[in-house]
Amino acid sequence: MSGMSHHIESGSRPAEDVDRMVVARCQKGDVQAFESLVRKYQKKMLNTAYRMIGDYQDACEVTQEAFLSAYRGIKKFRAEATFTTWMTGIVLNQARNRLKQMKTRSRYESVSLDVPVESPEGMITREVASEDCSASEQLEKKDTARMIQDCLNDLDPEFREVVVLREIQGYSYDEIRGILDLPEGTVKSRLFRAREILKGILKKRMGGQG
Amino acid sequence: MKCGQIQKMLPACLDGILSKTENALVEKHLEACDSCRAAFGEYQHARQLIRNLEAVEPPPGFAQRVMARIEEEEGKKAGILRKLFYPLHIKVPIQAVVTIGVAVLAIQAYRSVEPRKETSPQFEITASSGQREEPAKEEDRQKEAVRPAKKQLPTSDVIPKTGEGIKRDAMTIPPPASAPPVETRLREEKATVPPAQIPGSAAAPREAEKAEFAAAGKKVKMEAKTTVPGPSPKAASLQKKTEIGLTLQAVNPASAGEKVQAILQEIGGERIERIRLGEKEIVTADLNPRRVPELVGHLNTIGEMKENPRLSQFTSASISIRIEIFKK
Numbered sequence: 001m002s003g004m005s006h007h008i009e010s011g012s013r014p015a016e017d018v019d020r021m022v023v024a025r026c027q028k029g030d031v032q033a034f035e036s037l038v039r040k041y042q043k044k045m046l047n048t049a050y051r052m053i054g055d056y057q058d059a060c061e062v063t064q065e066a067f068l069s070a071y072r073g074i075k076k077f078r079a080e081a082t083f084t085t086w087m088t089g090i091v092l093n094q095a096r097n098r099l100k101q102m103k104t105r106s107r108y109e110s111v112s113l114d115v116p117v118e119s120p121e122g123m124i125t126r127e128v129a130s131e132d133c134s135a136s137e138q139l140e141k142k143d144t145a146r147m148i149q150d151c152l153n154d155l156d157p158e159f160r161e162v163v164v165l166r167e168i169q170g171y172s173y174d175e176i177r178g179i180l181d182l183p184e185g186t187v188k189s190r191l192f193r194a195r196e197i198l199k200g201i202l203k204k205r206m207g208g209q210g
Numbered sequence: 211m212k213c214g215q216i217q218k219m220l221p222a223c224l225d226g227i228l229s230k231t232e233n234a235l236v237e238k239h240l241e242a243c244d245s246c247r248a249a250f251g252e253y254q255h256a257r258q259l260i261r262n263l264e265a266v267e268p269p270p271g272f273a274q275r276v277m278a279r280i281e282e283e284e285g286k287k288a289g290i291l292r293k294l295f296y297p298l299h300i301k302v303p304i305q306a307v308v309t310i311g312v313a314v315l316a317i318q319a320y321r322s323v324e325p326r327k328e329t330s331p332q333f334e335i336t337a338s339s340g341q342r343e344e345p346a347k348e349e350d351r352q353k354e355a356v357r358p359a360k361k362q363l364p365t366s367d368v369i370p371k372t373g374e375g376i377k378r379d380a381m382t383i384p385p386p387a388s389a390p391p392v393e394t395r396l397r398e399e400k401a402t403v404p405p406a407q408i409p410g411s412a413a414a415p416r417e418a419e420k421a422e423f424a425a426a427g428k429k430v431k432m433e434a435k436t437t438v439p440g441p442s443p444k445a446a447s448l449q450k451k452t453e454i455g456l457t458l459q460a461v462n463p464a465s466a467g468e469k470v471q472a473i474l475q476e477i478g479g480e481r482i483e484r485i486r487l488g489e490k491e492i493v494t495a496d497l498n499p500r501r502v503p504e505l506v507g508h509l510n511t512i513g514e515m516k517e518n519p520r521l522s523q524f525t526s527a528s529i530s531i532r533i534e535i536f537k538k
Contacts, residue, residue, distance in 0.1 A: 031280060038273045046268045060269060067276045068283070148259050167260040173227075192221040199249075199256045 019083040026074045034074065038067055041084060044169065045091045051164045052095040053102075054153040062098050066091040081178055088169065089179045092161055099157055151201045159194035166191055213239075216246050224253050453530040454502065460513030463535040467491030470533055473508040477501045479531070491535040496528045505531065514538065 025033035045066060050059035069090050070077075077086055152160055165171045165179060176191075177184045216239045222228050223236045240247045460466035467484050470493045474482045479495035486492075497505065509515055513535065 031277070031284065034280065035273065035277050038276050042268045042273055042276070043265065046272070047265050050266050051263070056266060059266075060272065063268075064272070064276050064279065068279055071280050071283075144259075145264055148263055152260070163260065167257055168263060188222070188227075191225075192218070195221045195224070195253060195256065198260070199252045202256045202259065203252060 016082045020079055023074065023077060023083055026071075027077070034071055037083065037087075041087060042067075044084065045087060048088055048091050048164060048169060049095050051149070051152055051168055052092065052157070052160060053098055054149055055102075058098055058102070059095075062094045063091060066094045069094065085171070085175050085179050088165070088171075089181075092179065096157060147205060148202075151198060151205055154201050155194060155197060159190060159197060162187065162191045163194045163198060213243055213246050216240070216243070217249050220246070220250050220253055223250070224257060453532060456506075456509065456531065456533045457516035458509050458513045458533055458535045459516065459538045460535050461538050463489055463491040463537050466512050466535045467493055469512050470509065470535065473505065473512075474531070477504050477508070480528070489537045493531075493533045493535070495531050497531050498527065499529050502529070502531070509533070 019037070022033045022037055026037070042063065046059055046063045049062045049066070050056055053059050053062060066087070070087055073090075077083070081089075152163065155163065161180065162176060165176045166173075171179065173184055173187055173191075176182075176187050180187065182190075216236055219228060219232060219236050223233060228236065240250055458466065458470070464486065467486070470491075471482055471484050473479075474493065474495045474497065477497070478501055479497045482493065482495040484491065484493045506515065
C-alpha cells in the first residue's frame with residue numbers, strides 16, 4: 001500500500017466531456033466503452049462504498065453490483081449530472097441496501113469479537129473501546145485508519161454519507177445536493193451536524209491525541 | 211457573540227462558506243476564547259484525519275470481474291433473444307422438409323393408387339355390395355327378363371313421337387359417329403363366357419350369375435347417380451370413356467332396338483339410351499369392356515353384325531357403346 005494520500009478529486013470540465021462521450025458510446029451498446037468507465041472509476045466508487053460500509057469484501061460486492069446497475073441503466077442516464085455523481089448515487093443506494101441487510105443479519109447472528117475482520121490493511125480483530133484503556137494504548141494497538149473508519153461507522157448512515165461525499169470524495173455542496181437529491185440547506189445542516197458528532201466520536205475514541 | 215453561537219458556525223467556517231462579516235466575527239472570538247479555539251482545532255483535526263484516510267485499492271481483476279458479469283448478462287440477453295428467434299431458424303426448414311416429404315409421398319401414393327382405380331373399381335364395389343343386394347337383384351333380373359327395356363324408358367329414353375326431331379339428354383348423347391372405334395381385347399376367360407346367358411336359364415353357372423347380378427344392381431344405382439345434373443367425379447370420369455361403334459342389321463329395327471336395350475341392361479350397361487331416327491335405331495350405353503364379347507354374341511342372335519369389333523386391351527373401367535340398327 002502506498003502511503004497516506006489526500007484523495008479529494010475534483011472533476012474537470014474536459015474530463016466530464018470525455019465521460020459524456022464515453023457514456024454516449026455505452027448508450028449505443030458499446031461494452032468496451034463501459035469497461036473504460038469501470039477502470040477509470042472503480043477505485044473512487046470502491047472507496048465510497050468501503051467508507052460507507054466499513055467492510056472491504058462487502059464494499060467490493062456493492063461496487064460490482066453498482067456498476068452492473070449502472071450498465072443496466074446507462075440508457076436512462078441524462079447529461080443533467082456527471083457520470084461520477086450519477087454513479088456515486090448508485091453506489092450509495094447499493095451501500096444503504098447492504099447496510100440494511102447487515103443490520104438485519106446482525107440481529108440474528110452475534111458477531112464474535114474474536115473473529116478477525118478482513119480489511120485492506122490486513123486482518124484485524126474487533127475491539128471495544130474501553131474506559132479503562134488509555135487512548136495512547138488503544139492507538140498503539142490499532143491501526144489509525146481502522147480507528148477512523150470505526151468512527152465513521154459510528155455515524156448514522158445519513159451523516160456518514162455527507163462526510164464521505166464532502167471530506168473523502170471532495171464533492172461540492174451542489175454536487176452532494178444532486179447526488180442525495182436533497183435541498184442545499186439540508187445538506188449543509190446535515191454536514192455540520194455530522195462534523196459535530198464525528199468530532200465528538202473522535203475525541204472520545206482518540207482522547208487527547210492530535 | 212456567545213460561545214454556543216460561535217461553535218455552531220465553526221463547521222461552516224471550516225468549509226470557508228461564511229460571509230466575510232461572519233468570518234471576521236468568528237476569527238475575533240477564537241482569538242479571545244480558548245474553549246472555542248480548542249473546539250475549532252478539534253474540527254480541523256477530525257477533518258484532517260478523515261481526509262488523510264488512505265484510499266483502498268480495488269482487488270486485482272476487479273474491473274475484469276465486473277465486465278465478466280456484464281458480458282454474462284449480455285450473453286443471457288442474447289440467449290433469450292436466440293431462444294425467441296431460434297425456432298424460426300430451425301423449425302422453418304424442418305416444416306419445409308416435412309411438407310415437401312408429405313407432398314412427395316402423396317404424389318407417389320396417388321400414382322400408385324390411380325391405375326387400380328381405373329381397372330378395379332367395379333370389382334371392389336361388387337365384392338362389397340354383392341352379397342347384400344343379391345336377392346333383390348336376382349328378382350329384378352327375372353322381371354327384366356320378362357319385360358326388358360321397360361325400366362329405362364321413363365328415365366333416359368326419349369323417343370320422338372312424330373319423328374320430326376330428336377330429343378336427347380345432353381348428358382347421355384354419344385359422341386359423333388365419326389369417333390374412331392376402339393380396339394378391344396378381352397381376356398380369354400371372359401371371352402369364353404356363353405354369349406346368351408339369359409337370366410333364369412338353368413344352364414348359367416350360379417356363381418357367375420350372382421356376381422353378374424350384383425354388378426348389375428350396383429350399376430343401376432350408379433346410373434341413377436349419373437343422371438343427377440351437375441358435374442361429379444364419377445361423371446367426369448365417364449366423360450373420358452373410349453367409344454365403340456357397332457352396326458347391326460335387323461328386319462325390325464324397333465324390335466331389335468328394344469332387345470338390344472334389354473341385353474345391355476342385362477349385362478350391366480349403364481346410361482342406356484335408345485333413339486329412333488326414321489327406320490334407324492341407335493342404342494347407346496356405357497359398358498364394362500369385359501362384357502363386350504357377351505354383347506357381340508347377343509347382337510349376333512338379334513341381327514346381322516356388319517363387322518365385329520376388333521377387341522383389344524381396354525384400360526378404362528367402362529366404355530361407351532353405340533349400336534346403330536338398320537333395317538335389313
